[in-house]
Amino acid sequence: MNQIIKLSLVDMKEKDNLENIEVEELDITDSEIVQEILDTIGLGVRRNIKDILYYIIPSLQKEQILDSSNSVIHLRISGDGRNVGRKIKHVMITVMILNYENYHHNPNYYYTIALYPGSEKYDTVKFILDPFIEELRSLKEDGLEIAGILWKFILYFSSDWKFLAICLGLNSANSKYFCPWCLCSKNQIGDLKHGLFNNMTRKVILDEMKRLKVFFQFWENKDSHNWEYTSLVGEDKKKVLEHFNLELLFRPSCATLIRKLWDEFNLLYCALKNKKTNLLEFKNQAKDWLTLFLTPSSGNPNDFKNFTKGLYLPNQITPYMHALVFHGWEFIKKHKQWGVKAFSCSAVEKKNHQQVSTFFRKTFKNGGNLSRKKPAIQEIMEYENRILYFNYNSLPKPNKIKKICIK
Ligand SMILES: [Zn+2]
Structure with a gap:
């Protein structure tokens, strides 16, 4: 699976300056998790959106979620930063196919594109997302051809106010011109x-x-x-x-x-x-x-x-x-087609929280994995690849099911 959807590790050192970060409400305070995150600083991990699309689109067609006679894919892009300890955030960027209406609120159907522990700032986010931005431009302008069908893309972005403001290079909700939609001061x-x-x-x-x-x-x-x-x-x-x-x-x-x-x-x-x-x-x-x-x-x-x-x-x-x-x-x-509710941030927040609390514990990293010392963010992306596999491949059923009668 990691051959089909490749992971790339990104050196983020010196791209991320952790000075002068305001202290906010802490989401995660567990000292073990905080230390693990500190140890991974300077490293990011990415997946290519086109790899993911090549993998899932045929399955979505089979499931009749996508229809080749109306080959439009509605792609929601989201970002979320979770405070871990006093200065660090676990920052993730995800995509979701809105056509998959039943799963709008299921974190397993939000595919992580990039992850890094560090700060939630315009320059840092832009650095790790540079290739992704290029991929999105190409999806939007040229579409994506899979098995003779040209899929077109409509892109959406939704996140909490802070992340949206950062990506727009705007101000956050507490600065003077705060509104992304008008010039109200x-x-x-x-x-x-x-x-x-x-x-x-x-x-x-x-x-x-x-x-x-x-x-x-x-x-x-x-x-x-x-x-x-x-x-x-x-x-x-x-x-x-x-x-x-x-x-x-x-x-x-x-x-x-x-x-x-x-x-x-x-x-x-x-x-x-x-x-x-x-x-x-x-x-x-x-x-x-x-x-x-x-x-x-x-x-x-x-x-x-x-x-x-x-x-x-x-x-x-x-x-x-x-x-x-x-x-x-x-x-x-x-947003009449999908409804405002489809853009709720709760699934992405939940996913971020799950990742941080599961993967940044030493017990997890060492459990049966003593010889391989992989960075936690790489473990997370590999886990994401496994989820993708299981979401689109039903497990083989055992041949014989024994019936037990209780009298
Ligand atoms: Zn406004």
Whole structure:
């Protein structure tokens, strides 16, 4: 298999400067994993996308996922960097064939193109991806001929905000011109603030999370002394969004208002993922939601009886909210065929997490593999090749199946 889809090791030394990297929330803190990653720094590994396509396209045709009478392949490219320890990231770039609709959220159908431990920066990403960029250009311009069929390609890119901004050579979500889709500046929208919890509210939040059976922690960042907390994803986030009892933290009138804000956000979130959502309705619903977010206070602040506290100020609108409200309807319109949900980052994030936690442990590397000291990233790519093989070749069935009758 490693002959069919070749792996190339890339010397990244001096291409990656790890100075001046901001400390972010840590995804992986296991010291054994961190040390293994540090030992592999300076090395990257790549696979050629055309090798992968030559291998899988005939199978996809057999499975009727691809149709030679409509020979268009929709290729999604994604990137993800996972923080390992304080300074290093496990950076991966993947491709996914969107035509494979049942597997939009299955990490095994995201094929890793490049991997390296290091930093998530424009120059580094560009260095390791140079050949890939050339391959993509050729796929887009010339297509790819396999067994007399010329396949055409439509390319998509999706990742979290930070990776997207890096690849576009743009700014990240916390810089002045943050938006990849318009020229809105941060002065016009505001800042992200963290760490507004005291001991009592932290306790209330932890107890409520326990009630909801959601894993959640607070910890103090040793450098900034800010309180950080588990970022919720997937089902946990949904559970908190739908069921967190806000009256534990706010006065009833305020709790009702925030509950309404969260409920309507949930509706928007579901509408965004639904291919059948009406564009105009979504656009209006999103603007109404922003108006609700900006509910002003009313009455006289000195007259407690007649005063109702509002919600948030315009400078508290985050870049993510900006994208949802002003560009969400554009995404739905543009990606009608596969739906916005097809571009969720969760499968790629999951894949990255799995790779790091499995392959960077010494126990794994040495287990039955004492004589061959391969770099972990090479082990990962070889494993990926094996997955590709098993995804497209059903295992031979044993000839005789013994039936056991239990009386
Ligand atoms: Zn914008």
